[in-house]
Amino acid sequence: MIIERAKKGDQADIERLLEQVCKVHADIRPDLFLEGKRKYTAAELADIIMDDGRPIFAARDEDGTFLGYCFTVIEEHNGFNEPPHKTLYIDDLCVDENIRGRHVGRSLYLYVKEWARQNGFYNITLHVWENNEKAKSFYNAMGMKIQLYGMEEVL
């Protein structure tokens, strides 16, 4: 498996997997997510792929088959009440639905974690939806711990 920064040529594969994630979320929260859509438009995605502040890491097979991605966002924390530090926020992580459970996700996560460590980040954060039990189990298995709870009351 090869993991590296995503390229322009990955756009169609990334869009396909973004739709898979949207379906996972729409199954859990059909009130908040539209099945058949995705998080970013083609134009937004094209910008993100080129943005050094929002690196996307892509996993491919030796034959070039696209296996999965990890969207990240570099956050610089310099608030009045904060020790200055950098956080790598995982904006989206998805493995193609046909090859889940074969440790592509683990390889992507470990690659991104090592990249963050080498680039001076203090921590990695992300949001995961309540009832996305598979993803929660995955992140627990990667060693992540709950940092905060997001609360909601639907009216």
Ligand SMILES: CC(C)(COP(=O)(O)OP(=O)(O)OC[C@H]1O[C@@H](n2cnc3c(N)ncnc32)[C@H](O)[C@@H]1OP(=O)(O)O)[C@@H](O)C(=O)NCCC(=O)NCCS
């Ligand atoms: C979550 C996801 C990225 C995990 O990637 P993956 O390649 O399928 O997972 P891995 O094979 O690397 O699993 C690593 C470990 O995570 C845990 N894990 C993974 N999938 C799991 C599942 N369905 N149920 C329980 N535990 C699971 C296991 O401990 C596993 O280790 P093991 O195989 O030695 O038991 C992938 O399933 C996915 O793309 N899901 C849909 C999109 C999504 O929900 N993304 C997260 C959005 S916040």
